Amino acid sequence: MSKDLRNPLARARGLGSAKEGVGHWMTQRITALALVFLTLWFVITVLGLMHADYATARATIAKPWNAVLLIALIITMFKHAVLGLQVVIEDYVHTRWLEMTSLVLIKFIAVLAALTGVLAVLRIALGS
Amino acid sequence: MAQTGRPLSPHLQVYKWQVQMASSILHRATGIILAVGSLLIVWGLAALAAGQDAFATFTACATSAFGTIVMIGWTLAFFYHLCNGIRHLVQDTGKGYAIETFVRTSWMAIIVSIVLTVAVWAYVLTGSHA
Numbered sequence: 740m741s742k743d744l745r746n747p748l749a750r751a752r753g754l755g756s757a758k759e760g761v762g763h764w765m766t767q768r769i770t771a772l773a774l775v776f777l778t779l780w781f782v783i784t785v786l787g788l789m790h791a792d793y794a795t796a797r798a799t800i801a802k803p804w805n806a807v808l809l810i811a812l813i814i815t816m817f818k819h820a821v822l823g824l825q826v827v828i829e830d831y832v833h834t835r836w837l838e839m840t841s842l843v844l845i846k847f848i849a850v851l852a853a854l855t856g857v858l859a860v861l862r863i864a865l866g867s
Numbered sequence: 868m869a870q871t872g873r874p875l876s877p878h879l880q881v882y883k884w885q886v887q888m889a890s891s892i893l894h895r896a897t898g899i900i901l902a903v904g905s906l907l908i909v910w911g912l913a914a915l916a917a918g919q920d921a922f923a924t925f926t927a928c929a930t931s932a933f934g935t936i937v938m939i940g941w942t943l944a945f946f947y948h949l950c951n952g953i954r955h956l957v958q959d960t961g962k963g964y965a966i967e968t969f970v971r972t973s974w975m976a977i978i979v980s981i982v983l984t985v986a987v988w989a990y991v992l993t994g995s996h997a
Contacts, residue, residue, distance in 0.1 A: 768959060771952050778949065782987075789991060793919045800915060813909070820902040827895055848906075856909040859916035 763822060770819040777812040797863055806864035813856040817849040890973035894951045897944040904941050942987055946980035 743750065752760035784805065788796050799805060824845045832838040882888075914925035928934050954972050957963055963972055 768956065771956060775949065775953060778945065782945070786987070786990065790994075793915075793922055796922070797915060800912075809912075813912075816905050816908075820898075820905055823895075823898045824902055827899065852906055852909045856912050859909070859912040862916040863912075 763825075767819065767822045770815050770822070773811070773815050774819055777808060777815060780808060781812055800860065800863045801866065803864070806860050809860050810857050813853055813860070817853040821845055821849045886970055886973040886977070890951055890954075890976055893947060893977075894955070897948040897951075900941065900944040901948055904944070907941075939984070939988055943980060943984045946983040946987075947976065950980045950983075951976040 748761070752762075754760050757763075784799070788799060791799070800809065825842060828838060828841045828845070832841055879888075911925055911929070914921040929938065954963070954976050957972075963969060
């Protein structure tokens with residue numbers, strides 16, 4: 740070990756049963772950190788729109804910064820959700836084909852939902 | 868599970884209930900709830916993009932009695948997952964593992980999330996800001 744000149748992170752990369760090292764763990768934490776700020780911003784924004792009419796809600800989402808943060812939220816949220824659901828499925832679903840099907844299904848649903856959300860924000864922001 | 872006849876490690880039922888059990892499983896449960904909730908956010912955005920009628924349908928559902936109950940539960944799930952998530956991020960740095968601290972922060976995550984949920988819904992339902 741003492742002869743190993745790589746740093747601990749470099750050594751941990753490529754390990755684990757899936758040979759993906761600390762990638763899953765690290766991505767889950769980084770998305771979590773981003774979501775602390777993005778979700779709080781989102782909740783405050785939604786609370787501000789509580790009694791707004793349609794035009795006001797649309798105009799608020801259309802503002803560039805809001806649109807950017809919202810797209811960031813959507814992508815980060817679904818990435819984090821897939822990583823979390825994946826672990827839950829791996830822990831509790833012991834029938835192999837059901838486990839694999841669920842793992843693929845959550846990824847398909849998450850990608851489609853994220854794309855739908857991003858397209859919606861773009862339509863609002865670009866006014867189409 | 869394979870019936871090997873070998874002795875099993877102690878499982879849930881032999882342990883005295885501790886708050887860490889609740890805080891741990893609640894983190895997963897609320898995570899699943901939030902994953903489903905994220906689809907509702909996309910529904911809201913898609914409705915907002917689609918037009919006034921679609922958005923009116925969405926807000927009608929969201930503000931119905933059932934919708935309000937779902938939203939309150941969702942708020943609680945969100946704040947719990949947020950508070951306990953921050954707790955986990957701190958623990959990832961190696962801090963907060965002393966038993967006393969671990970138990971206290973478990974309770975803190977639960978209590979703070981309830982307080983924040985009550986605060987948000989008091990703000991929403993009193994409507995004094997409208």
